[in-house]
Amino acid sequence: MTAAFASHSRRWAYYGRPNIMNTKGTIQLTSWGLLISILHANFDGLASPACPKPPLAAEGDGSAVYLSGKRVTALQCTKESITVSYTDTHTNEQESIEAELVIGADGVHSTVRRLANAPFTERYAGYIAWRGTIPENLVSQETVQYFSDHLSLQFSKRTYLVCYIIPTETGNFEPGKRLLNWVWYYNVAEDSPEMKDIFTDINNEQHHNTVPRGLVRQEVWERCRAAVLPRISAPFQELLQKTSSPFVTKIRDVICTSASFCDGRVVLVGDAFTTLRPHIGVATEQAAFHSNTLEAVYRGEKTPEAWGLEVRRFAQRIILINKIVAELLGQCSLCLNRSCPMPYLLSNLSFNKYKVDVLYFH
Numbered sequence: 001m002t003a004a005f006a007s008h009s010r011r012w013a014y015y016g017r018p019n020i021m022n023t024k025g026t027i028q029l030t031s032w033g034l035l036i037s038i039l040h041a042n043f044d045g046l047a048s049p050a051c052p053k054p055p056l057a058a059e060g061d062g063s064a065v066y067l068s069g070k071r072v073t074a075l076q077c078t079k080e081s082i083t084v085s086y087t088d089t090h091t092n093e094q095e096s097i098e099a100e101l102v103i104g105a106d107g108v109h110s111t112v113r114r115l116a117n118a119p120f121t122e123r124y125a126g127y128i129a130w131r132g133t134i135p136e137n138l139v140s141q142e143t144v145q146y147f148s149d150h151l152s153l154q155f156s157k158r159t160y161l162v163c164y165i166i167p168t169e170t171g172n173f174e175p176g177k178r179l180l181n182w183v184w185y186y187n188v189a190e191d192s193p194e195m196k197d198i199f200t201d202i203n204n205e206q207h208h209n210t211v212p213r214g215l216v217r218q219e220v221w222e223r224c225r226a227a228v229l230p231r232i233s234a235p236f237q238e239l240l241q242k243t244s245s246p247f248v249t250k251i252r253d254v255i256c257t258s259a260s261f262c263d264g265r266v267v268l269v270g271d272a273f274t275t276l277r278p279h280i281g282v283a284t285e286q287a288a289f290h291s292n293t294l295e296a297v298y299r300g301e302k303t304p305e306a307w308g309l310e311v312r313r314f315a316q317r318i319i320l321i322n323k324i325v326a327e328l329l330g331q332c333s334l335c336l337n338r339s340c341p342m343p344y345l346l347s348n349l350s351f352n353k354y355k356v357d358v359l360y361f362h
């Protein structure tokens with residue numbers, strides 16, 4: 001089963017000029033839906049259009065059950081065990097389960113983090129991300145050609161966009177059937193009238209973090225993109241013009257200073273522990289790093305404290321790289337000086353020197 005395809009170079013566009021340089025750098029590109037189907041097939045054998053024949057359980061695998069629609073509401077930690085209370089979102093019934101270990105992998109707005117009283121800071125980064133996907137067959141051949149085989153970056157005045165091709169959620173990698181996935185970083189002040197306007201949806205509801213696809217007001221999207229269209233190259237213009245249903249998210253840094261609680265029996269992983277900005281696409285890498293390294297704690301090869309230190313260091317390093325990338329790409333707007341070392345510096349700084357495996361998806 002193919003999970004992703006590799007892109008080996010980056011193409012840089014500057015204002016109206018679509019191709020000012022190419023730099024090398026390998027990344028894996030995939031779609032979130034496909035990835036989750038593969039993980040599910042391996043975890044509990046769930047068959048899906050992407051993975052119609054999940055692998056059979058190997059000897060000694062144990063059993064795994066994935067219960068969906070259960071919203072955790074409380075944790076009670078005693079010396080003997082931990083009681084996890086939750087609501088069944090279909091029946092609204094309250095239920096509970098006894099656990100020896102609770103891994104809070106419940107994302108950016110983690111309930112487990114709150115219930116464990118984990119110390120954390122949360123800060124709006126100063127910009128939001130507009131995102132969209134368009135089937136390849138809805139854009140011109142020239143535009144598909146332009147975005148094929150590269151990760152493409154478009155710079156303009158204090159803003160930038162990124163676009164790359166991804167497979168469909170069902171795992172279709174065939175040219176002509178894939179999707180163009182883009183993200184556009186857009187500066188907007190916190191609590192400003194513009195922020196309020198963008199995060200008010202078609203039903204006049206105010207969203208705290210994300211306006212989902214289908215709920216963004218058309219006039220808001222048209223106004224925002226109209227301002228940037230004259231300042232970007234033709235392939236990126238076509239992307240924005242042909243995206244009728246984008247979604248928009250505030251970019252935040254959420255950072256916990258501790259990852260384990262109740263003598264190491266409650267731990268936070270992934271976005272629940274640290275929510276990273278999306279610039280270098282390693283948030284999933286971080287979640288995978290947590291999962292892979294946590295095993296050593298329960299094998300008795302590492303203390304929870306040593307593990308906590310390791311994951312904090314990983315997070316701090318990526319937070320720093322993300323801030324540098326955001327500052328350089330978003331604020332200084334590449335000069336046209338061919339000897340400017342910034343693109344090379346960024347490629348090496350973020351992707352190679354720190355040996356970060358980058359996985360971009362939608």
Ligand SMILES: Cc1cc2nc3c(=O)[nH]c(=O)nc-3n(C[C@H](O)[C@H](O)[C@H](O)COP(=O)(O)OP(=O)(O)OC[C@H]3O[C@@H](n4cnc5c(N)ncnc54)[C@H](O)[C@@H]3O)c2cc1C
Binds near residue numbers: 071073278360
């Ligand atoms: C639009 C978008 C694009 C992204 N692109 C990339 C990318 O290209 N590359 C990359 O590496 N990362 C990307 N990320 C980040 C990436 O998705 C996250 O880092 C990753 O999903 C974190 O995994 P997680 O398991 O920690 O949390 P999540 O994937 O957020 O999963 C949390 C789960 O917990 C559940 N949950 C929440 N509260 C409760 C509760 N009280 N009880 C029970 N369950 C609960 C949620 O329903 C969800 O299923 C992107 C994120 C977004 C939003």
